[in-house]
Amino acid sequence: MSVHISRIYVDQGITHLPETRAILDRLKHVPCTVVFDYKVVQDEVLRGDDPVTEGKRVLFLTRNKGAFLKDCPGTKYYNCCGYKILHIGTYCYMDCSYCILQTYFNPPVLQYFMNQEDLLHDLDRILVSKQGPIYRIGTGEFTDSLIWEPWTDISMRIVPYFAAQERAVLELKSKTVHIKNLKYLRHNSKTIVAFSINTPAIIKSEERYTASLKSRIGAAAMCEEWGYPLAFHFDPLILYDGCEPDYREVIRYMFKRVSAENIVWISLGTFRFMPPLKRIIQQRFPGSKIIYGEFIPGLDNKMRYFKPLRIDLYKKIVEWIREVAPDVLLYFCMEDDDVWHTVMGHVPEEKGGLPQMLDEAAIRHCRLTRTVS
Amino acid sequence: MNFESRTVSINEIDTQDSRYQLSLHIDTHTIIESIKAVGLINPPVIVKRDDDHYSIVCGFRRVMACKALGWDEIPVCIPPRRPTDLDCLKLAILDNRSHRPLNLIEQSRAIKKLSPFFPPQERFSKITFLLGLPENEKVFKKIESLCQLSESAKLGILENTLSLEAGVELVELEPEEQDCFAFLFRTLKFSQNKQKELITFVKEIAIRESVGIKEVINSEEIRGIIDRSDINRNQKAKEIRAYLRRRRFPSLTKAEAKFFEDLKSLRLGPHIRLVPPPYFEGTTYNITITFKDITELEQCKSEFDAMCQNPVLKRILS
Ligand code: SF4
Numbered sequence: 001m002s003v004h005i006s007r008i009y010v011d012q013g014i015t016h017l018p019e020t021r022a023i024l025d026r027l028k029h030v031p032c033t034v035v036f037d038y039k040v041v042q043d044e045v046l047r048g049d050d051p052v053t054e055g056k057r058v059l060f061l062t063r064n065k066g067a068f069l070k071d072c073p074g075t076k077y078y079n080c081c082g083y084k085i086l087h088i089g090t091y092c093y094m095d096c097s098y099c100i101l102q103t104y105f106n107p108p109v110l111q112y113f114m115n116q117e118d119l120l121h122d123l124d125r126i127l128v129s130k131q132g133p134i135y136r137i138g139t140g141e142f143t144d145s146l147i148w149e150p151w152t153d154i155s156m157r158i159v160p161y162f163a164a165q166e167r168a169v170l171e172l173k174s175k176t177v178h179i180k181n182l183k184y185l186r187h188n189s190k191t192i193v194a195f196s197i198n199t200p201a202i203i204k205s206e207e208r209y210t211a212s213l214k215s216r217i218g219a220a221a222m223c224e225e226w227g228y229p230l231a232f233h234f235d236p237l238i239l240y241d242g243c244e245p246d247y248r249e250v251i252r253y254m255f256k257r258v259s260a261e262n263i264v265w266i267s268l269g270t271f272r273f274m275p276p277l278k279r280i281i282q283q284r285f286p287g288s289k290i291i292y293g294e295f296i297p298g299l300d301n302k303m304r305y306f307k308p309l310r311i312d313l314y315k316k317i318v319e320w321i322r323e324v325a326p327d328v329l330l331y332f333c334m335e336d337d338d339v340w341h342t343v344m345g346h347v348p349e350e351k352g353g354l355p356q357m358l359d360e361a362a363i364r365h366c367r368l369t370r371t372v373s
Numbered sequence: 374m375n376f377e378s379r380t381v382s383i384n385e386i387d388t389q390d391s392r393y394q395l396s397l398h399i400d401t402h403t404i405i406e407s408i409k410a411v412g413l414i415n416p417p418v419i420v421k422r423d424d425d426h427y428s429i430v431c432g433f434r435r436v437m438a439c440k441a442l443g444w445d446e447i448p449v450c451i452p453p454r455r456p457t458d459l460d461c462l463k464l465a466i467l468d469n470r471s472h473r474p475l476n477l478i479e480q481s482r483a484i485k486k487l488s489p490f491f492p493p494q495e496r497f498s499k500i501t502f503l504l505g506l507p508e509n510e511k512v513f514k515k516i517e518s519l520c521q522l523s524e525s526a527k528l529g530i531l532e533n534t535l536s537l538e539a540g541v542e543l544v545e546l547e548p549e550e551q552d553c554f555a556f557l558f559r560t561l562k563f564s565q566n567k568q569k570e571l572i573t574f575v576k577e578i579a580i581r582e583s584v585g586i587k588e589v590i591n592s593e594e595i596r597g598i599i600d601r602s603d604i605n606r607n608q609k610a611k612e613i614r615a616y617l618r619r620r621r622f623p624s625l626t627k628a629e630a631k632f633f634e635d636l637k638s639l640r641l642g643p644h645i646r647l648v649p650p651p652y653f654e655g656t657t658y659n660i661t662i663t664f665k666d667i668t669e670l671e672q673c674k675s676e677f678d679a680m681c682q683n684p685v686l687k688r689i690l691s
Contacts, residue, residue, distance in 0.1 A: 077655070289580055289581065292577045292580050292581045294622050294623070294624050294625055296625060296651075296652035296654060297651070297652065297654075298654055299654060299655055304654070306622070306624050306625045306628070306652065306653070307652075307653060307654055308624060308628065308653075309624055336655075336656070337656075338656050
């Protein structure tokens with residue numbers, strides 16, 4: 001894993017923390033520099049021809065000066081899941097052609113936030129009371145949730161934290177199989193281990209340095225054995241010649257290894273991207289064809305497959321999943337009522353809205369307690 | 374610089390040596406007529422090489438014209454001390470710029486020739502100043518890249534049938550692929566935006582379908598459109614664009630065609646316009662009603678009512 005990291009920068013304000021020393025110990029073969037200013041790291045990353053790649057090799061241990069809890073950036077027109085993001089770090093050393101993080105930060109840098117006391121404090125603020133709304137909180141929005149496992153104790157801190165309360169679930173979403181640390185943790189079903197899933201063809205061509213499909217599903221099966229609730233994200237679904245039998249096979253294989261009863265939810269989302277990502281993919285992944293589908297500008301300004309094409313693929317995938325797992329909650333990530341109605345036969349509103357549908361699933365699988373505040 | 378004026382044998386001048394030549398082609402036609410009429414008013418500048426032959430610094434056309442006229446000797450200007458290559462290039466640029474602005478290809482060639490003489494951090498500012506270019510690094514890079522174009526694509530730039538932006542899009546292609554585009558744009562004049570759009574369509578179709586760019590441009594359909602005698606150049610350009618768009622976006626264009634077919638069967642008059650959501654992504658349709666007076670409005674109303682009863686509208690909106 002550490003082969004990917006060529007240099008570590010440490011914010012001078014966190015050098016004294018024992019956690020910092022622990023990480024540096026685990027990565028002791030990697031050259032390390034203490035810096036006073038993030039700009040030094042930025043400049044270093046920007047110096048090369050390909051800052052997007054460079055940022056994946058440079059690890060910056062620092063403190064998060066902003067909020068640790070953020071709302072998932074949904075849009076008005078498409079149905080949003082109402083998720084909260086737990087901001088443990090940024091970016092990723094894996095390299096997916098479609099990764100939105102390539103355009104998110106300027107430049108993107110692998111940052112890990114060491115002030116976890118503040119992180120827990122932010123969580124306390126919303127979870128300390130036994131009364132209040134249900135929260136679904138995930139770490140896999142600005143980074144992959146499990147890439148940090150080999151170097152840090154992050155899961156050992158947050159999984160038991162969530163285990164000790166009743167109002168929130170933590171979703172760890174990954175394309176890695178770094179699940180070892182999860183084995184002996186007290187999770188109390190409050191941590192959902194989720195895997196992003198795609199066809200072997202897409203994993204091979206578009207998801208550099210990620211774990212294979214078989215390994216991901218194998219890791220999911222292992223987590224299930226350890227009692228964790230699971231989730232899967234078929235996102236981004238990508239249209240290519242022969243994609244349908246491939247996705248069907250993925251679904252078949254998935255349900256051969258894990259049982260539907262332990263799946264909290266499965267999300268579906270076809271590939272969508274902000275227009276500037278196109279250039280980046282052209283430059284960094286010249287062999288990738290994924291941006292040459294029939295994309296049209298969506299109402300959130302992201303490029304999306306022409307709607308009938310999305311609906312077509314969704315219908316099939318939903319049908320194949322329903323055949324084996326009729327009761328698992330399936331939902332779309334950022335789709336409108338039209339798509340919901342055509343594919344699922346109902347719109348989220350009829351079931352109380354998407355956030356409520358997901359809350360119900362979390363309550364059921366993770367034994368949360370709904371309280372009236 | 375005080376130049377020495379003298380006459381040299383024309384054979385001592387190496388006309389193949391293009392190290393200071395900025396123009397793509399040396400067209401001697403007009404200058405021959407002028408020299409015939411009034412003689413050589415402005416002698417070319419040349420420098421002596423180590424092999425005792427001369428390189429032309431300024432005045433390629435003049436030397437070639439005199440050669441074509443059969444002159445054995447030619448009056449020239451020679452700098453007193455042997456100038457550096459950079460000085461010669463500067464001289465060539467100044468000489469050219471004193472008659473007229475450099476065209477894009479000359480600018481591009483000049484950037485290429487000057488670049489080795491400046492450290493990377495000074496290259497942009499120094500060359501921009503010498504060539505009188507706007508201080509815009511993006512534009513600078515675009516112009517610079519034109520050097521990599523094929524001869525016919527460069528010609529397209531000079532003839533204005535290929536825009537700078539489109540030229541930049543072609544740079545990464547094989548020379549024969551560039552030639553295909555240059556030919557297409559010379560045959561059918563496309564606006565700057567349409568050129569870029571067309572290049573993108575063709576490139577993306579080639580990638581989507583795993584075929585060559587030449588194969589797309591030389592497809593039967595495009596050749597058929599170019600060969601049609603019943604439509605003019607603009608119509609051909611439109612047809613080609615529509616064909617490429619259909620091939621690039623088959624499902625979307627099919628849906629558009631279906632919508633317009635349905636729209637026709639609604640038989641709306643000129644005062645009612647039904648507009649679908651852009652790309653059929655949203656679900657909101659727009660209706661515009663235009664009228665001058667109450668009579669026209671009433672007429673529109675009955676048309677509107679009829680439209681609402683028409684089952685085709687239901688189909689459109691389903
Ligand atoms: S695994 Fe996720 S975060 Fe990492 S590169 Fe791929 S898409 Fe980006």
